[in-house]
Amino acid sequence: MLGLCLPGGGAKGAFNAGVIYGLYEKGINFNVVSGTSIGAVNGYCIYTRNVNKLKEMWMNIQNEELKMQKFCGKVIDNSQLINNLRKLEGKDENIRSFYVNYINVNNRSLKEIIVDISEVNKDKGLEYIKYSSLLPCRINKEITIEDVFNSFDSKKVFDEFKEDVENGVYDGYNLDGGILNNNLLSPFIKNKVDKLFIISLKKDYNLPEYILDYYNREDIIIIEPNRDMKPNDTLRFEKDFCSDLFNEGYEISKYI
Numbered sequence: 382m383l384g385l386c387l388p389g390g391g392a393k394g395a396f397n398a399g400v401i402y403g404l405y406e407k408g409i410n411f412n413v414v415s416g417t418s419i420g421a422v423n424g425y426c427i428y429t430r431n432v433n434k435l436k437e438m439w440m441n442i443q444n445e446e447l448k449m450q451k452f453c454g455k456v457i458d459n460s461q462l463i464n465n466l467r468k469l470e471g472k473d474e475n476i477r478s479f480y481v482n483y484i485n486v487n488n489r490s491l492k493e494i495i496v497d498i499s500e501v502n503k504d505k506g507l508e509y510i511k512y513s514s515l516l517p518c519r520i521n522k523e524i525t526i527e528d529v530f531n532s533f534d535s536k537k538v539f540d541e542f543k544e545d546v547e548n549g550v551y552d553g554y555n556l557d558g559g560i561l562n563n564n565l566l567s568p569f570i571k572n573k574v575d576k577l578f579i580i581s582l583k584k585d586y587n588l589p590e591y592i593l594d595y596y597n598r599e600d601i602i603i604i605e606p607n608r609d610m611k612p613n614d615t616l617r618f619e620k621d622f623c624s625d626l627f628n629e630g631y632e633i634s635k636y637i
Contacts, residue, residue, distance in 0.1 A: 384574035385411040385427075386566055389514070389559035390582030391615030395439045395623040396606050397580035398423050404637065405432045410475040413572045415565040421481040421513040425466050428498060430473040431549025436450040438465065439627045442620045448630035455550065457516045463507055472593025480568040482558035483512035486551040493561045517542045562569065566592045581605040604633060
C-alpha cells in the first residue's frame with residue numbers, strides 16, 4: 382500500500398502536479414491520498430483518474446481569463462477552479478480513501494475538519510474541496526488577481542484574518558485547510574501504508590515529529606522543489622511559471 386500527502390501552496394501546486402504525473406507515468410499508483418488546498422484540487426484529479434487532465438490544467442493556465450476575473454470581499458473566489466473539476470468523470474479504483482481538510486469558523490474560533498471524499502457523493506466532495514482551497518483575504522474594493530498578486534503580503538493577510546476572526550467576521554465560513562494544518566498526515570495513522578510520499582511545495586520540508594511514532598523515517602519519501610519560493614508565488618497563476626514548475630516536478634520524479 383502506498384500513501385500520498387499533498388500540502389497546499391496555490392500556484393506552487395504545479396510542482397506536485399508534475400511529480401504526480403511522472404510517478405503515474407512510471408506505473409506508481411496510490412491507495413490512500415490526502416490533500417490540503419491546491420493539494421486537494423490535484424488530489425481530486427488523481428482520485429478521478431484524470432492525470433492527463435491534471436497536466437493539461439497546469440501547462441495551459443489561461444493568463445487572460447484569470448486577469449479578467451475580479452475579486453472583492455472576504456475570500457479569493459475559487460468557483461472557476463471547482464467548475465473545472467466538476468467536468469471530470471471517473472474513479473481510480475486503486476484509491477481506497479481520499480482525505481481533505483478545511484477550517485470551520487464558529488464563535489470566533491477555528492476548527493479543523495477532515496473528510497474522506499470517497500464516502501460522499503460528487504457534489505458533496507467538490508463542496509469540501511472548495512472549502513479546502515478557499516483562501517481568506519480582506520479585499521475592500523474590486524481588483525484583479527494580478528493586483529492581489531502584486532500587493533500580496535502574507536504577514537498582512539494573516540494579521541488581517543486573525544483580526545477579522547476575533548471580530549466574528551468569518552463566523553459560519555469554511556476555509557482553506559492550510560490555515561491550521563498544511564500537512565494532512567493524520568489519516569495515515571489509521572490507514573497504515575508501506576511507503577508514504579509527501580510532495581512538499583517548498584525546500585527544506587520539516588516533517589512533523591508525531592508521524593515518526595507510526596512510521597520509520599526510511600518509509601517516508603519527501604519530494605521537494607530545488608528552487609526557493611517567494612510568499613506571493615502562491616498567487617502566481619502565470620502560464621510560464623506554472624509550466625516551468627510542473628516540468629521541474631516531472632524531472633525530479635524520474636529519480637524517485
